[in-house]
Amino acid sequence: MTKRIRYHFMGIVQGVGFRPFVFRTALQCGLTGFVQNTIDGVIAEVQGSDSALKEFFLYINNNAPPLSEITGQACSEINTLDESDFKILESRSRGDLDAYSPPDSATCENCLQELFDPNDRRFRYPFINCTNCGPRLTIVNELPYDRDRTAMACFPLCPTCKKEYNTPSDRRFHAEPNACPVCGPRVRLIDASGNECLFDDPVEEAIHTLKQGLIIAIKGLGGFHLAVDAGNDAAVQRLRERKCREEKPLAIMVRNLNTAREIVETGIQEERLLASPQRPIVLLTKKNTGFISEFIAPHMNRLGVMLAYTPLQHLLLENDFTALVMTSANRTDEPICTGNREAVKRLQGIADFFLVHNRDILVRCDDSIAMVASGKPRLMRRARGFVPCPIMLTQHHPSVLALGPHLKSAVCIIKDNQAFLSPHIGDMETPQARDFFHENIKLLKKITDCSPGIVACDLHPGYYSTSVANSMQDVTVVRIQHHHAHIASCMAENGIKGKVIGLAMDGTGFGADGTIWGGEFLIADEVDFIRAGHIRQFKLPGSEAAIREPWRIGAGLLRDSYGDEWQTIATRLPLALHSQDYAVVEKMLTANINSPVCSSLGRLFDGVAAIIGIRAKVNFEGQAAMELEAVADSSDVSALPFKIDDYENTLSLNYIPSIKELTTQRLKGAPPPALAASFHAMLICSFIEMTVRIRSASGLNRVVLSGGCFQNRLLLEGCIEGLMKADFNVYSHHLVPTNDGGISLGQALVAASHFPFQ
Ligand SMILES: [Zn+2]
Numbered sequence: 001m002t003k004r005i006r007y008h009f010m011g012i013v014q015g016v017g018f019r020p021f022v023f024r025t026a027l028q029c030g031l032t033g034f035v036q037n038t039i040d041g042v043i044a045e046v047q048g049s050d051s052a053l054k055e056f057f058l059y060i061n062n063n064a065p066p067l068s069e070i071t072g073q074a075c076s077e078i079n080t081l082d083e084s085d086f087k088i089l090e091s092r093s094r095g096d097l098d099a100y101s102p103p104d105s106a107t108c109e110n111c112l113q114e115l116f117d118p119n120d121r122r123f124r125y126p127f128i129n130c131t132n133c134g135p136r137l138t139i140v141n142e143l144p145y146d147r148d149r150t151a152m153a154c155f156p157l158c159p160t161c162k163k164e165y166n167t168p169s170d171r172r173f174h175a176e177p178n179a180c181p182v183c184g185p186r187v188r189l190i191d192a193s194g195n196e197c198l199f200d201d202p203v204e205e206a207i208h209t210l211k212q213g214l215i216i217a218i219k220g221l222g223g224f225h226l227a228v229d230a231g232n233d234a235a236v237q238r239l240r241e242r243k244c245r246e247e248k249p250l251a252i253m254v255r256n257l258n259t260a261r262e263i264v265e266t267g268i269q270e271e272r273l274l275a276s277p278q279r280p281i282v283l284l285t286k287k288n289t290g291f292i293s294e295f296i297a298p299h300m301n302r303l304g305v306m307l308a309y310t311p312l313q314h315l316l317l318e319n320d321f322t323a324l325v326m327t328s329a330n331r332t333d334e335p336i337c338t339g340n341r342e343a344v345k346r347l348q349g350i351a352d353f354f355l356v357h358n359r360d361i362l363v364r365c366d367d368s369i370a371m372v373a374s375g376k377p378r379l380m381r382r383a384r385g386f387v388p389c390p391i392m393l394t395q396h397h398p399s400v401l402a403l404g405p406h407l408k409s410a411v412c413i414i415k416d417n418q419a420f421l422s423p424h425i426g427d428m429e430t431p432q433a434r435d436f437f438h439e440n441i442k443l444l445k446k447i448t449d450c451s452p453g454i455v456a457c458d459l460h461p462g463y464y465s466t467s468v469a470n471s472m473q474d475v476t477v478v479r480i481q482h483h484h485a486h487i488a489s490c491m492a493e494n495g496i497k498g499k500v501i502g503l504a505m506d507g508t509g510f511g512a513d514g515t516i517w518g519g520e521f522l523i524a525d526e527v528d529f530i531r532a533g534h535i536r537q538f539k540l541p542g543s544e545a546a547i548r549e550p551w552r553i554g555a556g557l558l559r560d561s562y563g564d565e566w567q568t569i570a571t572r573l574p575l576a577l578h579s580q581d582y583a584v585v586e587k588m589l590t591a592n593i594n595s596p597v598c599s600s601l602g603r604l605f606d607g608v609a610a611i612i613g614i615r616a617k618v619n620f621e622g623q624a625a626m627e628l629e630a631v632a633d634s635s636d637v638s639a640l641p642f643k644i645d646d647y648e649n650t651l652s653l654n655y656i657p658s659i660k661e662l663t664t665q666r667l668k669g670a671p672p673p674a675l676a677a678s679f680h681a682m683l684i685c686s687f688i689e690m691t692v693r694i695r696s697a698s699g700l701n702r703v704v705l706s707g708g709c710f711q712n713r714l715l716l717e718g719c720i721e722g723l724m725k726a727d728f729n730v731y732s733h734h735l736v737p738t739n740d741g742g743i744s745l746g747q748a749l750v751a752a753s754h755f756p757f758q
Pocket residue numbers: 107108109110111112129130131132133134
């Protein structure tokens with residue numbers, strides 16, 4: 001008997017080859033009907049026998065295209081029609097269509113085979129792509145996503161490409177960036193002064209140049225990379241000198257999983273993440289094989305590795321290098337370069353050559369960074385490959401624009417039940433970064449086709465984003481406390497509502513009482529919060545200087561622990577500085593000059609790293625804490641002692657007993673790895689005990705973990721395991737970063753929740 005079923009597929013189903021997939025499946029199963037993009041997904045009506053319909057349903061759900069994600073589907077039986085074929089109906093125009101562009105995707109296996117097949121017409125063509133792979137968001141000019149509105153508009157399709165584009169059974173059907181050597185973009189090699197170097201094969205010449213140890217700026221999907229041979233110490237050091245980047249780790253790129261396995265430890269989850277179409281940089285434990293220069297990630301036990309994701313990168317890595325350093329092409333605090341001329345100008349004095357092409361990058365988008373912890377992938381920077389996929393929310397909200405924090409910034413728009421985050425913007429310290437911030441607000445408004453009347457920003461009065469919010473006309477501004485936003489962002493991505501215990505373990509954020517917060521135990525929901533506890537406050541002697549020089553924080557902690565004797569003890573520690581330095585700190589702390597108080601876990605890490613003798617000064621924010629994690633030898637340690645103080649129902653985690661014990665053991669010659677591990681163990685034990693005390697008083701059993709310190713895998717895994725053992729329901733980040741890169745999602749959710757639909 002013939003039946004007709006109407007399916008409604010929701011999720012990421014537009015611009016990812018979903019319609020041709022449905023079309024091919026329907027033909028395979030011998031069904032008639034149609035498929036069409038609509039306002040909130042894809043509609044398919046299919047007609048045929050019971051068994052054919054069943055086969056269709058199973059195939060669709062088990063073999064959906066790699067870039068698609070069906071988050072919901074509905075079906076109903078409707079009246080049969082008199083028809084004889086299956087059609088792809090045209091999308092309707094914008095206005096009644098949520099046709100945002102899909103994210104960029106790594107070159108697929110089929111395209112790779114063609115790339116290296118001498119008989120293929122796209123043999124060694126650096127812009128090969130298909131319906132399942134290639135650039136997407138980064139070539140979008142206007143929406144909906146359609147070739148005429150992308151950077152490909154200036155490359156008219158040749159007859160062969162056009163045929164592929166128009167043939168539903170072809171794997172390049174409606175592949176908007178489709179191109180070939182006849183009709184598509186081309187690469188060029190240009191020198192440091194911007195003059196073209198004429199070679200038959202610019203890619204071969206670039207490889208030759210890299211082998212000589214020179215630095216090449218290479219145009220990628222969302223911006224330029226600076227590349228050098230990762231096995232060449234001198235080249236890596238030259239790159240560091242020229243980029244003024246002393247020690248911050250550099251990412252490397254390898255051709256495939258096999259090479260990655262030679263350099264770093266990988267598990268199933270890590271490999272899945274590395275080889276995913278999003279191709280993030282994945283942080284992985286180094287192997288000591290000698291393939292990779294030690295200057296790439298000094299003092300770190302982990303290495304940021306990604307697999308090649310564009311055809312051009314595959315060509316560069318094909319034969320000649322184990323790995324290339326591929327670091328974002330920018331100067332400190334500036335966004336990544338995208339334009340050819342812009343790159344030559346901004347990278348003057350850094351790059352020796354430029355490998356460019358004539359397909360414009362229209363949306364700036366850095367590489368994403370991820371790690372695996374507690375068996376799950378976690379994003380630390382959300383950009384290429386993930387943007388603009390929305391985070392699905394549990395309910396519909398009024399539209400909100402959230403401007404994010406000041407460092408590791410990203411902005412967010414909530415529309416209906418979806419939250420769209422911009423690519424990672426970075427630290428908003430330079431005019432270029434601030435321009436990029438405004439670029440991203442425009443991008444999100446374009447993607448969501450809305451201009452929200454509610455604007456959320458941080459509580460900090462001095463942030464650039466706060467001043468932008470205050471200067472906006474005709475909007476309601478809602479200011480959200482930094483750590484409340486952290487917790488709300490984790491609630492949003494986990495789809496939970498109502499009161500929770502939130503552990504916001506972080507660098508620094510402006511507290512509701514005007515002091516610096518950063519080690520917070522909140523009782524929070526999506527509207528409001530109270531501070532149930534925090535890490536014992538301490539002073540930052542010299543304020544900003546203390547962030548660059550953790551020894552100052554260490555000195556302050558010793559003073560809190562030992563009173564008048566502290567200077568004598570400090571000079572006996574292995575990292576002893578000049579006693580006049582300590583005298584200056586003593587003066588500052590006694591007179592309370594430029595020494596703000598904070599409860600920040602990030603800064604406590606810094607101070608402890610200094611006391612143990614790991615680092616007195618840092619080259620980048622978080623370096624001391626990262627090295628403390630890197631040295632920690634987690635095997636069989638006992639936690640350092642601590643106390644929990646109670647001040648009028650606000651708990652204070654008192655780590656002074658830990659500082660004393662650490663110092664005593666260090667003076668006796670205990671090695672840093674054991675001490676670092678005992679400190680981590682103390683944090684985990686004390687967090688669990690604090691949370692248990694808050695549960696006893698509040699009856700709450702759900703714990704939400706957020707804040708930059710949970711990028712520390714030892715801490716995150718220890719807390720998840722310990723809290724679960726204590727029967728808590730534990731929620732942590734996996735879709736947005738736990739660091740400040742995820743804050744705007746929380747800001748948006750809290751602001752939206754202040755204005756519930758009536
Ligand atoms: Zn492909």
